[in-house]
Amino acid sequence: MTFTGLSYIAGQWLENNQGNVFQGFCPGTNxxxxxxxxxxxxxxxxxxxxxAHAAFKQYRSISNQQRSEFLNTIxxxxxxxxxxxxxxxxxxxNLPRQRLEGERMRTVNQLRVFADVLQxxxxxxxxxxxxxxxxxxxxxxxxxxxxxxxxxxxxxxxGASNFPYAFSTLGGDTASALAAGCAVVVKAHPxxxxxxxxxxxxxxxxxxxxxxxxxxxxxxxxxxxxxSHQLVSEPMVKAVGFTGSxxxxxxxLKTIHQRxxxxxxxxxxxxxxxxxxxQDYSQKQGGVLATQLVSSMAMGHGQFCTSPxxxxxxxxxxxxxxxxxxxxxxxxxxxLLTPGILQAFNRSTTALNEHxxxxxxxxxxxxxxxxxxxxxxSCDIQDFVKDVDLQEEVFGPCALLVKYRSYDELLLxxxxxxxxxxxxxxxxxxxxxxxxxxxxxxxxKVGRIIYSxxxxxxxxxxxxxxxxxxxxxxxVRSTSVGTKAMTRxxxxxxxxGDQ
Amino acid sequence: MTFTGLSYIAGQWLENNQGNVFQGFCPGTNxxxxxxxxxxxxxxxxxxxxxAHAAFKQYRSISNQQRSEFLNTIxxxxxxxxxxxxxxxxxxxNLPRQRLEGERMRTVNQLRVFADVLQxxxxxxxxxxxxxxxxxxxxxxxxxxxxxxxxxxxxxxxGASNFPYAFSTLGGDTASALAAGCAVVVKAHPxxxxxxxxxxxxxxxxxxxxxxxxxxxxxxxxxxxxxSHQLVSEPMVKAVGFTGSxxxxxxxLKTIHQRxxxxxxxxxxxxxxxxxxxQDYSQKQGGVLATQLVSSMAMGHGQFCTSPxxxxxxxxxxxxxxxxxxxxxxxxxxxLLTPGILQAFNRSTTALNEHxxxxxxxxxxxxxxxxxxxxxxSCDIQDFVKDVDLQEEVFGPCALLVKYRSYDELLLxxxxxxxxxxxxxxxxxxxxxxxxxxxxxxxxKVGRIIYSxxxxxxxxxxxxxxxxxxxxxxxVRSTSVGTKAMTRxxxxxxxxGDQ
Numbered sequence: 002m003t004f005t006g007l008s009y010i011a012g013q014w015l016e017n018n019q020g021n022v023f024q025g026f027c028p029g030t031n032x033x034x035x036x037x038x039x040x041x042x043x044x045x046x047x048x049x050x051x052x053a054h055a056a057f058k059q060y061r062s063i064s065n066q067q068r069s070e071f072l073n074t075i076x077x078x079x080x081x082x083x084x085x086x087x088x089x090x091x092x093x094x095n096l097p098r099q100r101l102e103g104e105r106m107r108t109v110n111q112l113r114v115f116a117d118v119l120q121x122x123x124x125x126x127x128x129x130x131x132x133x134x135x136x137x138x139x140x141x142x143x144x145x146x147x148x149x150x151x152x153x154x155x156x157x158x159x160g161a162s163n164f165p166y167a168f169s170t171l172g173g174d175t176a177s178a179l180a181a182g183c184a185v186v187v188k189a190h191p192x193x194x195x196x197x198x199x200x201x202x203x204x205x206x207x208x209x210x211x212x213x214x215x216x217x218x219x220x221x222x223x224x225x226x227x228x229s230h231q232l233v234s235e236p237m238v239k240a241v242g243f244t245g246s247x248x249x250x251x252x253x254l255k256t257i258h259q260r261x262x263x264x265x266x267x268x269x270x271x272x273x274x275x276x277x278x279x280q281d282y283s284q285k286q287g288g289v290l291a292t293q294l295v296s297s298m299a300m301g302h303g304q305f306c307t308s309p310x311x312x313x314x315x316x317x318x319x320x321x322x323x324x325x326x327x328x329x330x331x332x333x334x335x336x337l338l339t340p341g342i343l344q345a346f347n348r349s350t351t352a353l354n355e356h357x358x359x360x361x362x363x364x365x366x367x368x369x370x371x372x373x374x375x376x377x378x379s380c381d382i383q384d385f386v387k388d389v390d391l392q393e394e395v396f397g398p399c400a401l402l403v404k405y406r407s408y409d410e411l412l413l414x415x416x417x418x419x420x421x422x423x424x425x426x427x428x429x430x431x432x433x434x435x436x437x438x439x440x441x442x443x444x445x446k447v448g449r450i451i452y453s454x455x456x457x458x459x460x461x462x463x464x465x466x467x468x469x470x471x472x473x474x475x476x477v478r479s480t481s482v483g484t485k486a487m488t489r490x491x492x493x494x495x496x497x498g499d500q
Numbered sequence: 501m502t503f504t505g506l507s508y509i510a511g512q513w514l515e516n517n518q519g520n521v522f523q524g525f526c527p528g529t530n531x532x533x534x535x536x537x538x539x540x541x542x543x544x545x546x547x548x549x550x551x552a553h554a555a556f557k558q559y560r561s562i563s564n565q566q567r568s569e570f571l572n573t574i575x576x577x578x579x580x581x582x583x584x585x586x587x588x589x590x591x592x593x594n595l596p597r598q599r600l601e602g603e604r605m606r607t608v609n610q611l612r613v614f615a616d617v618l619q620x621x622x623x624x625x626x627x628x629x630x631x632x633x634x635x636x637x638x639x640x641x642x643x644x645x646x647x648x649x650x651x652x653x654x655x656x657x658x659g660a661s662n663f664p665y666a667f668s669t670l671g672g673d674t675a676s677a678l679a680a681g682c683a684v685v686v687k688a689h690p691x692x693x694x695x696x697x698x699x700x701x702x703x704x705x706x707x708x709x710x711x712x713x714x715x716x717x718x719x720x721x722x723x724x725x726x727x728s729h730q731l732v733s734e735p736m737v738k739a740v741g742f743t744g745s746x747x748x749x750x751x752x753l754k755t756i757h758q759r760x761x762x763x764x765x766x767x768x769x770x771x772x773x774x775x776x777x778x779q780d781y782s783q784k785q786g787g788v789l790a791t792q793l794v795s796s797m798a799m800g801h802g803q804f805c806t807s808p809x810x811x812x813x814x815x816x817x818x819x820x821x822x823x824x825x826x827x828x829x830x831x832x833x834x835x836l837l838t839p840g841i842l843q844a845f846n847r848s849t850t851a852l853n854e855h856x857x858x859x860x861x862x863x864x865x866x867x868x869x870x871x872x873x874x875x876x877x878s879c880d881i882q883d884f885v886k887d888v889d890l891q892e893e894v895f896g897p898c899a900l901l902v903k904y905r906s907y908d909e910l911l912l913x914x915x916x917x918x919x920x921x922x923x924x925x926x927x928x929x930x931x932x933x934x935x936x937x938x939x940x941x942x943x944x945k946v947g948r949i950i951y952s953x954x955x956x957x958x959x960x961x962x963x964x965x966x967x968x969x970x971x972x973x974x975x976v977r978s979t980s981v982g983t984k985a986m987t988r989x990x991x992x993x994x995x996x997g998d999q
Binding site: 445449464475476497 | 650652764944947949952961967970
């Protein structure tokens with residue numbers, strides 16, 4: 002398989018011989034891959050967003066039925082890429098085949114779920130409503146009004162490295178924006194540039210087959226910050242969907258704040274996804290739970306945004322701790338997605354190792370020097386409350402077990418938590434009933450509260466919420482997963498009177 | 501009637517003898533009013549937001565039924581203030597009694613409309629949904645999920661000068677935030693400080709009668725910018741509702757952007773509310789329409805945010821122009837709300853008078869030197885398109901009549917329009933059908949599109965949208981009027997599994 006290394010702009014693969022050149026990285030061999038990718042030029046970025054705006058206007062005249070078919074065709078074309086997609090991504094990410102096949106299916110299904118909502122003319126979103134007028138009302142007649150929704154325009158999408166399909170080029174943000182009636186310009190993630198190129202071929206083919214306007218989708222290759230910053234500065238961009246780190250999100254927000262026109266920035270960042278284990282549950286099921294938690298953490302080698310990073314467990318419960326130590330020690334080492342992520346992981350685990358209040362409970366084997374091995378640290382809840390640094394996400398296979406003695410201590414720690422995507426609370430029926438205050442406090446810290454289940458796995462459905470209070474996301478008002486994600490890219494219009 | 505001049509913070513009227521002292525202004529006599537009002541201190545602002553956060557938590561345990569009664573009690577207490585409220589506001593604004601009585605009724609009804617939604621446990625908002633799990637699904641069981649909504653926390657509200665009741669202390673933002681379950685800290689508008697004090701007495705009395713937590717509502721008096729900036733910087737503030745000018749909104753946004761935690765800023769600013777008169781309609785009903793438009797503009801002496809400021813009319817239509825000139829010349833002069841607004845009005849009308857491409861069509865009489873008289877200017881659509889300054893809102897009784905020759909010219913001008921709260925399009929049935937492209941273009945520029953009706957009058961109902969693309973508002977995603985305004989102050993929470 003050969004790759005062009007080019008950006009795809011309004012139906013064309015465009016060269017830029019003057020810019021930065023970069024290569025994909027193969028975590029499995031710890032070496033750069035041979036294909037050269039070309040940084041998109043400033044002019045090409047403007048060209049993409051202008052073409053997207055023009056295509057957006059044309060897309061308006063295309064029925065929901067046709068848009069639905071288009072989304073289904075994109076899904077078909079992803080599958081039609083065949084095994085080369087999986088193989089390419091395995092090279093670029095070292096994620097195992099089974100995981101990637103599962104993620105591909107999720108990505109394809111996600112497109113089909115949005116296609117279904119379009120088939121039903123957005124009715125499942127329950128947005129629109131209408132009220133009759135009343136000419137006879139005094140002192141002022143009541144006007145006839147109807148609330149309808151318009152797509153916001155061009156959406157810029159920034160994919161993530163950890164979900165090369167589901168949260169990347171043709172992931173949730175792109176699918177929901179296209180479903181909402183928007184045009185999309187993707188800044189491809191440089192950790193999987195060849196995967197981006199293949200996915201772009203799939204949508205390019207769907208655009209052609211469904212006779213959609215060319216500018217409806219563009220993909221910009223690049224590894225330099227300035228490319229991202231220019232994209233969010235483009236006047237035609239009306240919303241941004243982003244999945245990535247807090248640092249990158251804050252940098253982009255700073256640029257967005259320079260715009261004359263404010264636009265929404267939907268940054269889905271990360272979190273430590275607190276796991277709260279109540280006393281009876283811990284006593285009865287602590288051992289089993291520990292294994293479940295380690296296996297949840299091991300998914301994607303700790304690189305899921307919902308990875309369970311901080312576990313609050315009763316201080317006296319040795320069952321849970323013993324089982325967790327065993328499970329960690331049985332977790333094989335593996336690569337992380339990029340050399341940058343590996344470096345950050347090593348920095349964070351070293352810092353935890355050196356932290357006075359923290360001790361290393363267990364460490365998995367390490368078979369290669371560029372692998373990350375699983376880590377489980379522990380600390381006392383009083384030390385956890387004192388040092389906010391202990392709340393920081395370690396991206397990779399690492400968790401901090403925090404020992405509490407009383408529910409008062411636990412409540413204090415929850416009150417001090419930063420915003421989280423999820424939290425799980427494990428309890429027997431009776432103790433969950435008794436801890437209403439604790440659950441209330443926890444609810445205000447998270448976007449999703451989970452009873453007695455692990456946090457990994459984000460169902461694509463109507464009642465999902467994937468987001469949460471800052472810093473887990475930059476906009477607590479909406480979800481990046483599930484059908485309601487479409488509402489991010491819609492805005493209300495009241496129509497008054499009769500046409 | 502004597503006024504304390506103090507801020508009301510968590511159940512107490514608090515003094516600050518070290519700060520700035522200011523007085524209300526009486527536009528009717530062009531003189532300052534005697535009562536002295538005291539700028540709230542920095543410490544008091546923090547005290548108010550901290551108390552609001554504490555009250556917000558307590559408010560959570562209060563049922564929707566009780567909250568509903570609370571909103572109805574606030575409405576009752578506003579009415580119980582009696583005529584002193586109307587008289588006080590007449591002094592501070594010079595708005596006529598009938599208008600203020602109408603606005604009071606609207607404000608009271610607005611509270612009752614939100615109370616109704618609460619009686620129905622928010623069901624009319626159609627937000628929540630739930631999905632059953634499926635343990636048997638392969639390869640992964642489907643979790644049981646439900647989407648519910650939480651209030652965001654403390655809301656800071658900035659009232660407007662032009663609607664001293666409906667968009668001020670106990671206006672739409674306060675009502676919708678309290679209905680959503682939030683606590684409110686109002687920065688009172690310094691153009692009607694005594695009105696603010698009376699309204700605060702009404703809610704203080706309702707808080708007492710309904711045994712609500714003290715910190716649920718605070719009102720900060722102040723006329724200095726720093727007070728507003730500190731309020732939006734407070735960490736406990738989780739959203740801001742604002743009605744006012746673009747300049748003030750941009751300044752507050754700049755401060756909000758310095759926060760560690762991004763928060764939504766709902767700024768409802770202003771617009772010129774384009775009036776598009778199609779050719780047949782103009783020929784048949786131009787004369788009547790002109791009178792309607794002038795009378796719409798005369799509401800609040802041109803100080804409604806939906807005032808019709810730019811009229812696109814067929815160039816050959818003398819009926820409309822003649823009738824408009826007559827109506828303008830019959831419009832009595834009147835005061836504007838503040839000396840600052842009067843100065844800005846005079847600057848803007850002078851600039852239009854001196855503009856090469858603009859001519860003065862008509863001017864109303866001027867009976868006092870501190871009055872504003874009605875102005876109607878005109879220009880050719882080609883000049884309008886060339887100079888974006890001609891799109892700027894003149895706050896006060898002023899409109900610009902823009903003459904077009906063809907629908908192509910009109911479409912070009914609409915494409916060049918900035919975001920607007922509303923636009924009206926006046927057409928006979930047939931020509932409205934023919935101008936679908938024009939209506940489509942117009943829809944993307946506005947928050948509300950109105951068929952053959954004047955823009956003033958914003959119905960408080962479920963299907964209203966009051967907002968629009970920037971710069972008419974800072975956040976196109978939601979409305980500041982109507983029951984859906986509650987959703988601004990709510991955010992999703994997914995509950996997964998069984999408690």
